[in-house]
Amino acid sequence: MRRFFVMAIAVLISAVFMIGCAEKKVVKPGQQEMQQQQQQPPETTAKEPAEKKGLIKPQERITEQQLAKIETKDELAKYKEESGLFKDIYFDFDKYDVRQEDKDVLQGVASWLLKNPPAKILVEGHCDERGTNEYNLALGDRRAKAARDYLVALGIGSVRVETISYGEEKPVCTEKTEECWAKNRRAHFVVLREAGK
């Protein structure tokens, strides 16, 4: 009985020992996690998944999906555009509030709109290049909307004022100077008439 007991413990311990005792040359605790991360095998038609995980195969044919060129469809413009009727208004760095000195320009836009129904106006919002593209798009969006809100406050129906942001993507100059940057931080006005009118 006692011998059996000792035997049983011995076999148990030796089994545990056998599993644990095998040494890798280099122990890599991170490797197990890596293997598990790769468990969701990303199915791809784009290329041979040879190196995904596991053993190196003895043979492999390398293939690749050829990417054909895409033609983007051109969409018809909804409006006829006219630029240059109004001056641009400008904004301080990282700001989107309408400045005191620009209120005359906005007054002029509002007056013109009142005299020229049913024309609409498109306000473009722009930024200088110093921020990152996506945040600058959002900032440009706020600038265009600030100008629009001012026009609405002056009595223009909001349906007549469209806005669009171009962020830092359409600068009027590209020098890395304060002067150029200041010129890019702007809202630009474009008159829209229905195509055909």
Add this chain to the structure above:
Amino acid sequence: MKILKVQSFNKKDSMCGRISLILLSLTRKYHYAVIPAGRKPESSFSEKAMDSRSTDCGNDGHRLFLCSFVRQDSCRFPLVGNPSSIQKDFGRAGMTDLIRSLKLAGLLIFLLTAHCLLPAFADAKVYIDISSPGSKKMPIAIELSGPSGKEMSDVVKNDLEFTGLFAYVDRAAYLENPAQPFNPRNWTPIGVEAVVKGTVTEGKDLSITASLYDVFEGKEIFRKEYRAERGLMRPLSHSIANDIYYALTGEAGIFRSRIAFVGDDRGEKSIYIGDWDGNRMMKTGLKGNIILTPHWSKNGVKLVYSAERNRQWGIYLLEFTNMRERKVFSSRGTNIAGDFTPEGDEITFSSSKDGTPDIYSMNLANNKIKKLTSSYGIEVSPAVSPDSRYVAFVSDRGGSPQIYVMRKDGSDVRRITFEGSYNTSPSWSPKGDKIVFSGRRGTNQIFIVNPDGTGLTQLTSQGNNEDASFSPDGRYVTFSSDRDGVKGIYLMRASGESQRRITPRNLKAYGPGWSPN
């Protein structure tokens, strides 16, 4: 009292020896001593039993010898004692007892030492531990001969060198030419530890049988036959580099991955896709007045991006399977594409359709939209964590643009950047342990931070650096930089080392996204 003495000859075996002795002692019939090789026995046993000859039990480094104190010349392996001789020494009464226990002990010891004798039967040997910091670079020689052999060697060399784990030893130093069979004696004098050899044959297809050799052990680690159409020389070379990298580190290589980015060719913008090293760049033909950062789906067959066309911002999906572009969302206002969810069934994006830019998610199957943020300020740039539980994004709700993390349903919003007044463009590492972003400190620089806001580290310092995203293994980062004048796509290791440009100088390029595979 019967005494058994066990001698061990190396550290591993003494462990085995000790365990077996402890078990033996459970029988309460034996005392034991363990005597390391070369040392005299402990003096706690009687002088008579412990004379110097009894230590001399033979040594081949791997075996346990059981020696009887009483008979100095009875050292055998494993436990073969001549019963009759033992009987003479221990007396009849003790002999059966001894034999029984010896058999038990023998079984134990055999079981315990069996694995010590077998070569490591667990996983294959790993040569380079890539998780240990400051590893020494492994000197490697690459000698692929035949037509295109030199170009292929160069591709493999550049791939392996960029990892920072290998030091390429130049061909000029080699003592062995490609035609000769591998001989470690040709490589140890110049310090090379791994050798890549292979001969290319060029027929209708390119074909090469490449081998990787271990100089220390003087053996071939693997041999593999590769075949490809002639035009696929670079992908073939990258596959060789991947296999070498896997064989030596145990990790999958990323050398067949690709980078998609926005290129501006004299005003004409399009999405380009090229190899991770900048080669084989291809214009996809997608046009837009303005196009922003393409995001890859996790299975690598779709891209989502935003484009302004005809005075409207739309979010578009490009499927590589049919090279078709499909508009998935459009509205008044500014719509900017964010990450796919890891499952690939949803995209995230920001839109100012409701007034101010907010974060949304959209199911691609049924086009249902869910609004995730609705604060008064600006919310843009959603980045979904690899485990699909969190979304990092940029918000100016605190007065300036900073990076926040929220749960995917929009709850539990936490700010994670507190230094600097302008932190934007977050992107997760593939393991979800880091977020890379762009912070403005005068100029825009790339930073890395833990998702809880700790561990802030700056990676770049020259020029304006934006739009960072990780490689599929998390070891490298791609970003755009204007440090050389025109904005271009750069790469670096995630430590900030080895920053290099991969797009040509005559192409304005930005918004890079690294493929997931």
